[in-house]
Amino acid sequence: MGVPGEAWALALSEDGSYLAATTNDGRINVWDTTKEGKPKIQDYETGSPGSGSFGMSVDLSMDGKFTASGHQNGAIYIFNNDTGRIAFSLSGLAKPVRAVAFSPGSTRLAAAGDAGIIAIYDMKHGEHVSNLTGHASWITTLDWSDSGEYLLSGAMDGKAKVWSVERSTCVATHSETDKALWAARWLPKTGRSEMFCTAGANRSISFYREATGG
Template sequence: MSKQYLTIHSVDQAHPTEIFSLAPTPNGIISASGSSSLQVHSTTEPTFPLVQTIKNAHKLGCHHVCTAKGSKGTTAASVGFGGEIKVWTNTNSEWSLSFEISPSKEKGTGDVWAVALSEDQKYLAATTSDGRIHVWDLAAKEKVQSYETGASSSGGNGETSGGSFAMAVDLSRDGKFTASGHENGSVYVFNNEAGKMVYSLSGLTKPVRSVAFSPGCKRLAAAGMAGIIAIYDMQHGEHVSNLTASTTRPAWITSIDWNDTGEYLLSGSQDGKVKVWDVARGVCVATHSESEGGLWAVKWLPKSERALAPGMGKGEMFCAAGANKSLTFYREATGI
């Protein structure tokens, strides 16, 4: 059984360069690109108008921005191509800079790449180019956990060699677990309370571009250049299924996101297609050819209890963005 989603609006040329990342809030969506500014669009009005431009957010452009799934949407974090992390706070519907974590100058440390927030907005996880994963306590503004994924060096000095580029990260909604995806296809899960790795997961042999915990943390999804979405059971760390398109050469998957019920996964890929997957059945139930250019980010929007406009249903909505520099919004074609 398929599901129908309709394109309800497109914000053309939302950025002057391609869009790399999206971060939804209860009433808006933040987008980041190769330009220095972050853009904030309303998701409670039919035309999805621009409500704020955060100018000079990142001098060299921004490759990741995040908010916490299921949160109040008052905290966001972004990472620039200069290696800086910025934490933003929403007060009276305006985003402003709370504080900045400067690029590390320590010898042997990699550049920061992906970021994720816990649902309570208290913890921030970030990956590095040398395979490390760091967790910060935002209230204390200090690093509380650091995980190594590199092998021990043979020099006998107790140091570790660099691990594989950590390209993706997610925090479970309760903040207990951190998952990372790496350039060599590795997927790791860490217990933040115990401060140690609990699972090293198999199933992917090519770079992992996105990892995502299900809302109840019963499943972890991972996807990337292998063109499949691997699903793992978090109780035992088992690889339970793959979601894959019926083609001999599936496109690279750049972004995945669970819906609020954990029934469906959204994916965006380099062939410009957005797909909705029924996880229990293991099948794709909707496909949209978004653009000829690749997609870098796809996100479900928080479900609204009201229609945006007369005749528009209250079903689930999602947003896709990428190389065409536009934001495209979709809604489920059911419900009034």
């Protein structure tokens, strides 16, 4: 599947049919996991061969049609896996992008990193539509709720925030530690409760009920 050690960030499509990975020289590879031999179907370049910016984050849309990547130089790209072409080159973040995430219906893309803000982009035209501000440190992880109503983020200061995307406001801040969070994910919804979990440098997993404090 490539040169050993070249893959950095990974993403799997919702149904497991596609796998995407970034490399240290800015390439984004996509494989079809359903076919024999799991062939590489796309190999995107984000600069001249071997000179692209480090690919720090990657995500696949739920249907596997689009791949998004975030890079060390602040660049964000969206590729169309059907055509093998770049769909959008997005602006808005000038610092390393550590997380990119498609909304459930693939109508929005969220991106965040060392700038400490979350940029929201419209997938129809690639427009930068809003910023979510409130984190005081690098943002390391993003995850949309099943409905797309809320966005979850985690940062280097140990804080997890829940955002109302429609209102562009933070509706809850949670913290069990002041150590870095590497992952924050919504759990499958059961009944009326929205729960999520976080994991990070404190070597534990914390569970929260949205907007209640834990």
